Amino acid sequence: MLNIQRNISLAKYTTLKVGGAARFFCEAKSEKEILEAVKFAEEKNLPVFVLGGGSNILVNDQGFSGLVIKILNTKHEIRNTIVECGAGASLSKIVQESIKAGLTGLEWAAGIPGTVGGAVRGNAGAFGGCMAEVVHSVKVIEIPNFSKARLFPSAKQVGGIPQSQALKSQLPITNYQLRECEFAYRESVFKQNPNLIILSVTLKLKKGDRKKSEELLKEILEERKKSQSIYPSPGSFFKNPIVKDEKLIKEFEIDTGQKIKDKKIPAGYFIDRAGLKGKKIGSAMVGEEHANFIVNTGNATAENVVMLAAIVKTRVRNKFGIQLKEEVQMVGFEKKVL
Ligand SMILES: Cc1cc2nc3c(=O)[nH]c(=O)nc-3n(C[C@H](O)[C@H](O)[C@H](O)COP(=O)(O)OP(=O)(O)OC[C@H]3O[C@@H](n4cnc5c(N)ncnc54)[C@H](O)[C@@H]3O)c2cc1C
Structure with a gap:
């Protein structure tokens, strides 16, 4: 109960x-x-x-x-190349179970903490992969706007519920097919409509070679270790910004020896260049290993984190003309201006 x-x-x-x-x-x-x-x-x-x-x-x-x-509905079932997961299933566990079942396509997600529901909502991604590439369909309920404190528009108002599926009851359960999920970089229709609760997710993977997948998994986990902080964090704090300034793009490519992908430059590159690695407010600190992490070195408060994030945004904007946007979801700040 x-x-x-x-x-x-x-x-x-x-x-x-x-x-x-x-x-x-x-x-x-x-x-x-x-x-x-x-x-x-x-x-x-x-x-x-x-x-x-x-x-x-x-x-x-x-x-x-x-x-x-x-x-916490964590059950999953694998049938052929289809993986059905409760939204509360651990993403890492699903990665492991799918590899065990001889499936490929989800190895990139190894080491990403959290649930399948959270990953779908934010279109989590890493190492060139993202949820949009493996989702087949998503089962959701739309909760009504019953509280005045809830300031969100309903999914219907912003076009979230597919037109084809009329609302039949107060809490409609709807299946979103891949194209209706409106996935984009760290975005989805579910993120745009906080009234949608993801109940379960159907993933479609491919038949693979278990040994190869296990090797890839190991490589990815090794790679992750390199930038892992010893301190608690919520992962990347800011989204990687789209950069149009050719001079900045050139500088990034020379500094890192990497080509930019999808016009995006890692937020951590700008934060690092703004000299903010290790910057602290109270116990909140800009990550020393990974500048796009804000870590809790002890007894950080949310206020510490918000203040530090504001400094990061201001410095990066002043130095590069780049406006960073939070990837992290703020909870309980609805009535305040950040
Ligand atoms: C060390 C570390 C490394 C990370 N690396 C990566 C990475 O490589 N790539 C990446 O993309 N992210 C990364 N993250 C961020 C995070 O792990 C992912 O965004 C993850 O998918 C969030 O899932 P969650 O279940 O923890 O969501 P939560 O943090 O619990 O919630 C995030 C948002 O999703 C909503 N949500 C959660 N479940 C549901 C649901 N069932 N229905 C509707 N909304 C829901 C919440 O309301 C909230 O708004 C990292 C985080 C850490 C701490």
């Missing part, structure tokens, strides 16, 4: 280990429990925050004054 708790600290549910408490909190282990949780929020007119692995969020020190639903 769904156990709804009060006043639960969220810091331990995030990889950054920062943030205040949720007024209400529950762990939903099945689709039925997710629906039950939504119903509870509806009855109490509470805003909802959907929590996956907490590996890409920054929770306000004041916490979240609504219901946090931790998605």
Whole structure:
């Protein structure tokens, strides 16, 4: 049975280990429990925050004054080249299980923390791969705008629910096919519509060679180790910006010996060049190994992190004319101007 708790600290549910408490909190282990949780929020007119692995969020020190639903429907099933996953399944586990089943296509995701639902919502990517390349379809529910505190437009208003599928009940369950997911760099229709909760995901992989996949997996994990911080973090803090300035592109290519991809330059390159590696506010620090990580070196507060992020944005804008945008999702900041 769904156990709804009060006043639960969220810091331990995030990889950054920062943030205040949720007024209400529950762990939903099945689709039925997710629906039950939504119903509870509806009855109490509470805003909802959907929590996956907490590996890409920054929770306000004041916490979240609504219901946090931790998605824990973790089951998965592999049939031929199809992998059906509960949204709460660990992405790393699905990588391993798919390789074990002789499938290829998901090796790039090795070592990315968090859930399959979180990865789909943010179109997580690494080493040239991303979720958009492996998703077949995504099952979601749209939660209604029952709380005034929830300022999001409904999916319908912004065109999220496919036209072909009329809403039949208050909590419509809809299957989004790949083309309806509107994936782009760290973007999806699910990110544009926070009222959509991903319940499960169907991935389509290819038949592969288990040995080769295992070797690739090992290489990727080794590569990840090189930039791994010893401190807690929410991964990359900013999205890699699209750069049009030819001079900057040339400088980047000369400095790093790399060609730019999709017109994007890693945010960490600019942060590093702005001399910000190791910059600290309280216990929040710009990563020394990876400049696009903001890490928690001890007892960082969300305020420390927000202030440091603001300094990073200002310095990078002043020096390069580049406006960095957060990849990390802010939780509990809705009523404040950052
Ligand atoms: C050390 C480290 C390395 C990382 N490396 C990478 C990397 O290489 N590439 C990359 O892309 N990311 C990376 N990340 C970031 C992060 O792991 C990914 O973005 C991950 O996919 C987030 O999943 P999550 O389950 O933790 O989501 P959470 O952090 O829990 O949530 C993120 C957002 O997704 C929403 N969400 C979560 N689950 C659902 C759901 N079921 N339905 C609807 N919305 C949902 C939440 O509401 C929130 O807005 C890294 C993070 C860390 C800490």
